[in-house]
Amino acid sequence: MDISVLPLAVNGPVHEHRTVRLEGGLNLECGVHLAPLEVAYCTYGTLSPTRDNAILVCHALTGDQYLAEQHPLTGKPGWWSRMVGPGLPIDTDRYFVVCSNVLGGCMGTTGPRSICAATGKAWDSAFPPITMHDIVAAQARLIDHLGIDRLFAVIGGSMGGMQALTWAADFPDRVFAAMPIATSPFHSAQNIAFNEVSRQAIFADPDWHDGHYRDFDAIPARGLGVARMMAHITYLSEEALSRKFGRRIRHDAATAVPASSSPSLFGEMFEVESYLRHQGSSFVRRFDANSYLTITRAMDYFDLAAEHDGDLANPFRKSQTRFCVVSFSSDWLFPTSQSRLLVRALNRAGANVSFVEIESDRGHDAFLLEEPDFDRTIRGFINGAAEHAALLAGEG
Amino acid sequence: MRVDQRLIAEMIAPRSRVLDVGSGDGTLIDYLYRTRACDARGIEIDMQNVTQSVAHGLPVMHGDADHDLADYPDGTFDYVVLQRTLQAVERPREVLKQMLRIGHHAIISFPNFGHWRLRLQLLTTGRMPMTPVWSTPWYSTPNIHPCTIRDFLVLCEEEGYVVQQWLAIDEDGARAPWRRSIRLANLFGEQAMFLLRRARP
Numbered sequence: 001m002d003i004s005v006l007p008l009a010v011n012g013p014v015h016e017h018r019t020v021r022l023e024g025g026l027n028l029e030c031g032v033h034l035a036p037l038e039v040a041y042c043t044y045g046t047l048s049p050t051r052d053n054a055i056l057v058c059h060a061l062t063g064d065q066y067l068a069e070q071h072p073l074t075g076k077p078g079w080w081s082r083m084v085g086p087g088l089p090i091d092t093d094r095y096f097v098v099c100s101n102v103l104g105g106c107m108g109t110t111g112p113r114s115i116c117a118a119t120g121k122a123w124d125s126a127f128p129p130i131t132m133h134d135i136v137a138a139q140a141r142l143i144d145h146l147g148i149d150r151l152f153a154v155i156g157g158s159m160g161g162m163q164a165l166t167w168a169a170d171f172p173d174r175v176f177a178a179m180p181i182a183t184s185p186f187h188s189a190q191n192i193a194f195n196e197v198s199r200q201a202i203f204a205d206p207d208w209h210d211g212h213y214r215d216f217d218a219i220p221a222r223g224l225g226v227a228r229m230m231a232h233i234t235y236l237s238e239e240a241l242s243r244k245f246g247r248r249i250r251h252d253a254a255t256a257v258p259a260s261s262s263p264s265l266f267g268e269m270f271e272v273e274s275y276l277r278h279q280g281s282s283f284v285r286r287f288d289a290n291s292y293l294t295i296t297r298a299m300d301y302f303d304l305a306a307e308h309d310g311d312l313a314n315p316f317r318k319s320q321t322r323f324c325v326v327s328f329s330s331d332w333l334f335p336t337s338q339s340r341l342l343v344r345a346l347n348r349a350g351a352n353v354s355f356v357e358i359e360s361d362r363g364h365d366a367f368l369l370e371e372p373d374f375d376r377t378i379r380g381f382i383n384g385a386a387e388h389a390a391l392l393a394g395e396g
Numbered sequence: 397m398r399v400d401q402r403l404i405a406e407m408i409a410p411r412s413r414v415l416d417v418g419s420g421d422g423t424l425i426d427y428l429y430r431t432r433a434c435d436a437r438g439i440e441i442d443m444q445n446v447t448q449s450v451a452h453g454l455p456v457m458h459g460d461a462d463h464d465l466a467d468y469p470d471g472t473f474d475y476v477v478l479q480r481t482l483q484a485v486e487r488p489r490e491v492l493k494q495m496l497r498i499g500h501h502a503i504i505s506f507p508n509f510g511h512w513r514l515r516l517q518l519l520t521t522g523r524m525p526m527t528p529v530w531s532t533p534w535y536s537t538p539n540i541h542p543c544t545i546r547d548f549l550v551l552c553e554e555e556g557y558v559v560q561q562w563l564a565i566d567e568d569g570a571r572a573p574w575r576r577s578i579r580l581a582n583l584f585g586e587q588a589m590f591l592l593r594r595a596r597p
Contacts, residue, residue, distance in 0.1 A: 347457075350469055377450050384455070
């Protein structure tokens with residue numbers, strides 16, 4: 001597919017995503033039956049004749065299926081193109097890599113922008129509440145559609161890690177190896193609190209219109225932008241911010257606040273402010289506010305232990321899946337302590353677990369960045385698991 | 397692979413489930429997996445070692461003997477291995493108990509503080525002994541619970557562990573000849589290795 005000829009959509013979904021339409025739909029945990037179900041996805045590499053080399057990569061809150069190719073809206077490289085490709089740690093010469101847009105998303109999979117069959121109108125804020133289980137169930141439909149019985153591996157960072165865990169819990173026989181990265185088996189009170197601030201910023205935007213902003217030809221850009229700015233701080237670390245921006249001031253007049261608004265106080269702008277504003281404004285061009293609300297809520301609901309009589313080991317008892325849990329030392333959004341909690345539960349379940357904390361000062365986002373130890377860990381774990389998978393197949 | 401690791405590997409039946417506590421760079425579990433088809437996993441305290449092991453495809457988790465054995469269910473493993481580490485853990489007695497709870501067998505190696513050179517040094521100089529095996533000064537040593545071979549045997553008896561096999565080994569890890577006499581082994585063995593199991597109830 002030649003991305004360059006596609007129109008660059010700024011104010012609407014012009015780009016045709018590769019999508020499968022599943023007429024049977026999906027029963028959501030809330031009781032709503034969502035039909036049809038559309039799942040937008042990208043694939044890389046070739047599925048083996050025995051269909052045993054598929055790796056599902058799950059994206060984070062604001063990610064999408066454009067894993068290792070140019071993004072059709074932003075024109076930027078895929079969000080994990082440094083990790084996924086020929087000869088890279090997730091090697092597309094060996095593996096068939098699938099990445100789909102999550103349920104509730106805004107890049108082609110059924111979500112608030114989709115048409116509700118009952119009303120003939122877009123769902124918008126009436127889109128039913130979804131959970132991580134619903135998100136994974138939708139992915140499972142795609143995997144069924146692709147004719148894949150068992151995934152060789154499910155890998156994901158942050159909310160993607162929640163999906164990897166949910167896959168291992170909900171479909172233990174369909175996941176040979178799982179790699180939950182920079183994630184947690186539950187969304188902490190602090191993380192729910194951050195999400196709530198994000199949501200309140202969106203609600204407070206005059207262009208919000210109770211979620212029906214598209215009827216008014218508006219988008220709550222300020223609210224969504226502030227939500228993104230705040231969230232972005234939580235993805236970094238104090239050290240990373242200090243190193244990247246320090247207290248440096250930008251004298252560029254174009255980016256400073258107009259002189260009318262008290263030039264004495266805000267006539268100049270710290271570089272970190274300019275950076276966050278850029279993050280905010282570029283985000284609203286590619287992301288839908290109702291999707292943001294829907295997905296953050298699904299994260300908030302996530303608590304694997306609570307769903308299994310309060311014991312996180314329960315969903316993984318008898319699990320044959322090989323786990324590799326990875327955390328980053330400076331990640332304060334999904335700290336190592338939460339990964340360790342997960343590891344201990346997996347040990348209680350007798351599961352096969354590797355656990356590495358990668359030394360990094362770049363905070364939560366380290367999993368998206370250049371970290372040689374992390375690359376080696378992913379590559380090694382996948383290769384080790386592949387060796388085991390081949391042995392098991394040989395014995396079978 | 398070190399000679400003493402080879403001796404440990406010889407004690408382990410093929411296709412067993414093994415937990416190596418303090419797996420270092422993963423040499424032993426790699427060997428057990430490749431040559432004995434064992435389901436061998438590791439726990440390691442040094443993050444560099446953990447990363448290196450996982451990067452080699454070995455199932456190793458960051459953790460330590462004192463804190464991370466309690467999680468495993470009873471009888472998860474056939475063998476739980478603790479190499480040259482018992483003297484450095486916080487609670488050796490508790491660690492042994494956990495090893496024999498989660499494993500049917502425990503294999504333990506430790507440096508013998510009863511070796512004649514240590515005894516002689518303490519006797520003649522009146523200072524903490526330093527040898528190639530005990531090579532760090534008292535103020536910076538991680539070895540907070542040194543013991544002799546006889547000390548260890550007494551503990552096993554108190555705790556009701558059955559010694560299935562024991563041997564004294566020299567500094568390089570090779571088997572030493574004092575196989576019959578504990579007294580001689582305790583005097584001349586630089587290190588000791590034990591294969592234990594729980595007494596049948």
